[in-house]
Amino acid sequence: MAQYLYKAATLDGQTVEGFMEGRDEENIVQNLHRLGYIPIRITSTQEKRASLRLSSFLPKRVGLKNLLTFTQELSTLISAGLPLDRSLSILGSLTENERLREIVKDVLKRIEGGNSLAEALGNHPRIFSKLYVNMVKAGESGGFLEAILSRLTLYLQNTKEIRDYLISVMIYPVILTMVSGASIVILATFVIPRFARIFSDMGQTIPLPTQIVLSLSHLVINYWWVGLGIMIAIYLGLRAYNQNEARRLKWDHFKLKWMAVGELIKKIEVARFSRTLGTLLQSGVSILPALNLVKEVSQNRVISRSINHVHDRLREGKAISKSLEEEAVFPPLAVHMIGVGEETGRLDEMLIKIAETYEENVRNTVKRVVSLLEPLIIVVMGAVVGFIVISMLLAIFSINEIPF
Numbered sequence: 001m002a003q004y005l006y007k008a009a010t011l012d013g014q015t016v017e018g019f020m021e022g023r024d025e026e027n028i029v030q031n032l033h034r035l036g037y038i039p040i041r042i043t044s045t046q047e048k049r050a051s052l053r054l055s056s057f058l059p060k061r062v063g064l065k066n067l068l069t070f071t072q073e074l075s076t077l078i079s080a081g082l083p084l085d086r087s088l089s090i091l092g093s094l095t096e097n098e099r100l101r102e103i104v105k106d107v108l109k110r111i112e113g114g115n116s117l118a119e120a121l122g123n124h125p126r127i128f129s130k131l132y133v134n135m136v137k138a139g140e141s142g143g144f145l146e147a148i149l150s151r152l153t154l155y156l157q158n159t160k161e162i163r164d165y166l167i168s169v170m171i172y173p174v175i176l177t178m179v180s181g182a183s184i185v186i187l188a189t190f191v192i193p194r195f196a197r198i199f200s201d202m203g204q205t206i207p208l209p210t211q212i213v214l215s216l217s218h219l220v221i222n223y224w225w226v227g228l229g230i231m232i233a234i235y236l237g238l239r240a241y242n243q244n245e246a247r248r249l250k251w252d253h254f255k256l257k258w259m260a261v262g263e264l265i266k267k268i269e270v271a272r273f274s275r276t277l278g279t280l281l282q283s284g285v286s287i288l289p290a291l292n293l294v295k296e297v298s299q300n301r302v303i304s305r306s307i308n309h310v311h312d313r314l315r316e317g318k319a320i321s322k323s324l325e326e327e328a329v330f331p332p333l334a335v336h337m338i339g340v341g342e343e344t345g346r347l348d349e350m351l352i353k354i355a356e357t358y359e360e361n362v363r364n365t366v367k368r369v370v371s372l373l374e375p376l377i378i379v380v381m382g383a384v385v386g387f388i389v390i391s392m393l394l395a396i397f398s399i400n401e402i403p404f
Contacts, residue, residue, distance in 0.1 A: 008037035075149035180381035278351030
């Protein structure tokens with residue numbers, strides 16, 4: 001039996017919290033329901049301690065996880081029949097993120113002043129995107145806010161899962177590269193210079209590989225700032241280049257043409273497009289406003305321009321699939337599935353299926369790329385370290401040739 005920290009609301013809107021032992025979270029939820037409580041948040045004590053330790057090192061910003069938790073808890077309270085203002089009041093006292101807590105209190109204040117939930121959320125665009133606000137607006141106008149919040153929760157969960165997966169699979173290659181790079185730097189700045197002084201004192205003719213390593217070590221020690229300056233200049237140059245819309249479009253088009261990365265970017269964009277548009281259509285947002293919102297979600301200007309073209313052609317009465325086919329940016333499978341969705345009148349369901357298909361495809365592609373990347377990093381870094389070690393050994397062996 002594990003111990004859990006729970007936060008719940010009573011039927012009259014009061015908040016309660018405490019500890020409870022149970023087999024799992026589902027068991028705790030059942031126990032709370034038997035007590036007449038509405039579960040808001042259930043966390044194991046171990047996870048709570050770990051999150052507190054981690055939060056002490058992280059900046060107090062509102063991340064995707066905070067937004068997901070807020071949406072999930074608001075959906076739970078609304079589904080339980082609590083009024084919106086009371087639900088927000090409860091969340092304003094329970095939200096752990098300081099900034100989000102203040103935002104929730106401001107949203108509540110605006111609602112009490114006569115604003116709708118969508119209008120109140122719209123005053124915080126850096127936290128609540130246009131997509132989020134418009135879905136809430138559709139839910140309020142259609143009288144199904146509870147269902148919209150559930151869809152938003154599912155949408156944010158899927159977005160977080162994909163992001164977390166991409167981060168998790170890249171952790172090992174990044175750590176491997178950093179450790180290998182640090183080893184090379186230590187060899188170049190501390191170990192090799194000691195050998196250089198020994199060989200210099202002996203007046204020994206140094207083998208060519210050792211001379212190369214010593215020269216590179218000299219460059220690293222004395223001119224490291226040049227390399228740093230070049231990297232900063234490249235970064236600032238790319239940033240300045242992308243400030244211009246036409247150049248940014250060319251750069252995004254170039255990224256789509258990369259041999260392996262381009263296909264991966266397309267798959268990620270197709271998954272994002274399908275998931276977002278499908279969720280909006282299921283939430284009651286009309287197709288034209290939905291396409292405008294999806295266009296803003298896209299991270300690639302070429303994809304965004306294609307979606308804008310689809311929007312314009314749709315206003316003229318042309319099908320989405322035909323317009324996407326003309327653009328020749330989306331994969332043929334995705335275009336075909338969208339066409340089937342239009343023909344059957346179940347476009348929203350088909351878009352969600354496309355999103356699930358391509359999200360799984362992205363996971364598999366990233367997994368394959370990383371599985372190839374890890375041994376490649378090991379081989380390259382091993383070759384570099386091996387060359388340094390061999391060059392030092394050659395110089396040591398050449399000491400035997402010194403006449404005494």
